[in-house]
Amino acid sequence: xxxxxxxxxDAMGGDHGPSVVVPGxxxxxxxxxxxxxxxxxxxxxxxxxxxxxxxxxxxxxFRHAAVSVKMDDKPSQALRVGRYKSSMWLALQAVRxxxxxxxxxxGNTGALMAMSMFCLKTMAQVERPAIAAIWPTxxxxxxxxxxxxxxxADASHYVNLAVLGAAMARIVFDVERPTVGIxxxxxxxxxxxxxxxxxxxxxxxxxxxxxxxxxxxxxxDIGKGTVDVVVTEGFTGNIALxxxxxxxxxxxxxxxxAMSRTLMAKIGYLFAKGAFDALKAKMDPSRVNGGVxxxxxxxxxxxxxxxxxxxxxxxxxxxxxxxxxxxMRTIREMLEQTPAVPxx
Amino acid sequence: xxxxxxxxxDAMGGDHGPSVVVPGxxxxxxxxxxxxxxxxxxxxxxxxxxxxxxxxxxxxxFRHAAVSVKMDDKPSQALRVGRYKSSMWLALQAVRxxxxxxxxxxGNTGALMAMSMFCLKTMAQVERPAIAAIWPTxxxxxxxxxxxxxxxADASHYVNLAVLGAAMARIVFDVERPTVGIxxxxxxxxxxxxxxxxxxxxxxxxxxxxxxxxxxxxxxDIGKGTVDVVVTEGFTGNIALxxxxxxxxxxxxxxxxAMSRTLMAKIGYLFAKGAFDALKAKMDPSRVNGGVxxxxxxxxxxxxxxxxxxxxxxxxxxxxxxxxxxxMRTIREMLEQTPAVPxx
Numbered sequence: 001x002x003x004x005x006x007x008x009x010d011a012m013g014g015d016h017g018p019s020v021v022v023p024g025x026x027x028x029x030x031x032x033x034x035x036x037x038x039x040x041x042x043x044x045x046x047x048x049x050x051x052x053x054x055x056x057x058x059x060x061x062f063r064h065a066a067v068s069v070k071m072d073d074k075p076s077q078a079l080r081v082g083r084y085k086s087s088m089w090l091a092l093q094a095v096r097x098x099x100x101x102x103x104x105x106x107g108n109t110g111a112l113m114a115m116s117m118f119c120l121k122t123m124a125q126v127e128r129p130a131i132a133a134i135w136p137t138x139x140x141x142x143x144x145x146x147x148x149x150x151x152x153a154d155a156s157h158y159v160n161l162a163v164l165g166a167a168m169a170r171i172v173f174d175v176e177r178p179t180v181g182i183x184x185x186x187x188x189x190x191x192x193x194x195x196x197x198x199x200x201x202x203x204x205x206x207x208x209x210x211x212x213x214x215x216x217x218x219x220x221d222i223g224k225g226t227v228d229v230v231v232t233e234g235f236t237g238n239i240a241l242x243x244x245x246x247x248x249x250x251x252x253x254x255x256x257x258a259m260s261r262t263l264m265a266k267i268g269y270l271f272a273k274g275a276f277d278a279l280k281a282k283m284d285p286s287r288v289n290g291g292v293x294x295x296x297x298x299x300x301x302x303x304x305x306x307x308x309x310x311x312x313x314x315x316x317x318x319x320x321x322x323x324x325x326x327x328m329r330t331i332r333e334m335l336e337q338t339p340a341v342p343x344x
Numbered sequence: 345x346x347x348x349x350x351x352x353x354d355a356m357g358g359d360h361g362p363s364v365v366v367p368g369x370x371x372x373x374x375x376x377x378x379x380x381x382x383x384x385x386x387x388x389x390x391x392x393x394x395x396x397x398x399x400x401x402x403x404x405x406f407r408h409a410a411v412s413v414k415m416d417d418k419p420s421q422a423l424r425v426g427r428y429k430s431s432m433w434l435a436l437q438a439v440r441x442x443x444x445x446x447x448x449x450x451g452n453t454g455a456l457m458a459m460s461m462f463c464l465k466t467m468a469q470v471e472r473p474a475i476a477a478i479w480p481t482x483x484x485x486x487x488x489x490x491x492x493x494x495x496x497a498d499a500s501h502y503v504n505l506a507v508l509g510a511a512m513a514r515i516v517f518d519v520e521r522p523t524v525g526i527x528x529x530x531x532x533x534x535x536x537x538x539x540x541x542x543x544x545x546x547x548x549x550x551x552x553x554x555x556x557x558x559x560x561x562x563x564x565d566i567g568k569g570t571v572d573v574v575v576t577e578g579f580t581g582n583i584a585l586x587x588x589x590x591x592x593x594x595x596x597x598x599x600x601x602a603m604s605r606t607l608m609a610k611i612g613y614l615f616a617k618g619a620f621d622a623l624k625a626k627m628d629p630s631r632v633n634g635g636v637x638x639x640x641x642x643x644x645x646x647x648x649x650x651x652x653x654x655x656x657x658x659x660x661x662x663x664x665x666x667x668x669x670x671x672m673r674t675i676r677e678m679l680e681q682t683p684a685v686p687x688x
Contacts, residue, residue, distance in 0.1 A: 219586025223594035242563025265619035272612025
């Protein structure tokens with residue numbers, strides 16, 4: 001029998017801290033009873049919540065952490081105060097030391113990225129780590145990266161992003177050769193900024209065994225699910241992600257207003273409630289919660305800070321998949337296969 | 345009595361050409377019976393459509409144009425073939441020569457922008473023209489620019505965009521001091537690319553009489569309607585716009601699927617049909633169709649290429665407002681008020 005998978009959890013992260021992180025872990029454990037946890041946090045707050053959940057308590061090794069990184073700490077502040085002793089740092093350290101195979105935190109993104117880079121280090125072949133989001137589409141799901149780890153990209157960083165995203169797609173979508181597109185303002189090869197055009201040429205020539213380069217895609221291709229992996233730099237990716245979230249909320253608000261405006265609409269709503277609930281579940285951001293940090297020497301999953309316990313469980317599910325199917329090995333293999341393409 | 349407003353129309357633009365442009369103009373004329381048109385296109389195609397609509401024919405001065413710019417012509421191609429003689433060029437020339445106060449075309453964006461810059465010229469105080477979109481929000485509408493005229497921006501171009509957008513907002517939303525935000529990856533002043541940070545500082549210090557600078561906004565603020573004007577550079581703006589369009593379509597598809605899945609849902613749909621129709625109208629892209637070219641020595645409205653006659657009419661409505669409330673004068677006044685802010 002193989003050794004059980006261990007996920008290390010920063011119990012103090014997120015807007016609601018242990019009160020949703022611990023129940024979230026319990027929920028994830030129900031779905032993957034073979035999973036084990038290492039949990040880091042303030043003992044007085046976390047232990048009672050564990051004690052209420054005997055199955056979770058049995059599956060968890062808890063360790064006290066005296067310091068918690070705050071949601072509004074700047075990365076430098078978090079590093080100064082939290083290095084070596086915060087729940088966030090210790091959860092990452094467990095991955096670094098091989099005690100756990102993936103780390104989950106709902107703590108603040110900047111701090112988690114800074115600590116991840118400091119504690120786990122960036123992979124040698126990778127310029128800068130990226131954050132990948134799983135994006136629901138009409139065809140299922142796609143991976144979009146970078147959604148905000150760093151700003152700006154040259155051609156080789158775009159190629160890195162394509163390789164990292166494809167490695168994740170192989171695991172998440174279980175396809176041998178995921179399709180990859182670069183986000184641009186048009187599909188024609190002459191459009192867009194120089195870095196994007198050069199990266200496109202490099203990816204077209206590279207002929208990766210595990211990456212099918214599709215070409216440029218546009219903003220509306222993301223929701224269509226045109227490709228498995230959408231590559232963009234962090235500034236644009238972050239704005240695209242938040243714009244889509246905003247649009248979904250906006251339409252939800254329209255829909256709610258429309259369904260309560262007339263008596264007929266209210267009656268219609270009652271009949272169609274099951275359908276509306278299904279739609280709501282489909283649009284529920286907690287369903288696909290979890291940004292994956294890619295390009296680090298270890299798997300780190302960032303849950304949305306405002307996530308509820310379902311959201312935390314979804315992030316842990318992703319961590320489980322990343323560990324179970326060995327994301328790190330897949331990434332290393334794919335980076336080794338990356339042909340050296342001379343730029344320009 | 346003041347002289348009637350004249351809008352010049354490229355009858356050949358768009359995926360459907362005169363068959364939707366002419367009926368679209370007729371629809372717009374019903375809403376603004378005082379409006380007059382100049383229409384340019386192939387006589388054999390346009391004249392019969394005008395003859396079928398006597399009211400429109402009376403309000404329209406038609407001129408034959410031997411050449412039509414194709415939807416897939418590259419800008420350079422369009423200029424080579426269509427300069428001086430295409431329906432697109434002639435419609436712009438009518439604005440340049442003062443025969444019309446605004447121009448509407450559903451032709452291809454790159455060609456229309458290239459011809460506009462060539463024929464009308466960019467305003468002296470403006471680096472590069474921009475395309476502004478009217479974006480529906482939960483609070484009403486906002487203006488987002490640049491959604492794709494040019495790629496990349498330095499700080500002074502961001503300030504230009506803010507002034508151009510605010511001028512348009514004064515007319516479209518009838519507010520004296522529109523609120524303006526710069527799109528960024530966070531609301532804090534330390535976040536984002538350098539150009540965006542510097543532009544923010546410049547706008548904060550400038551104290552425009554007709555522009556209330558709000559600070560940074562994020563992607564989800566667009567749909568919330570946090571500010572009247574959202575400023576971003578063309579690459580990110582184009583991707584944000586198309587991502588939002590894609591998300592709206594995606595949710596529309598989810599909703600349609602949900603409402604036809606069960607008998608109960610279908611019954612519910614029948615009861616709530618009025619509400620769904622209202623929602624559909626609200627999400628209808630033709631309702632706010634029309635990208636406004638800003639920063640040129642003349643008002644140009646670009647209709648979506650795939651627009652139907654309602655979409656064309658909406659674009660003409662915008663042109664009417666721009667001409668009626670004298671967008672060009674408002675822009676010139678605001679540019680004159682722009683204090684010289686030393687960069688850096």
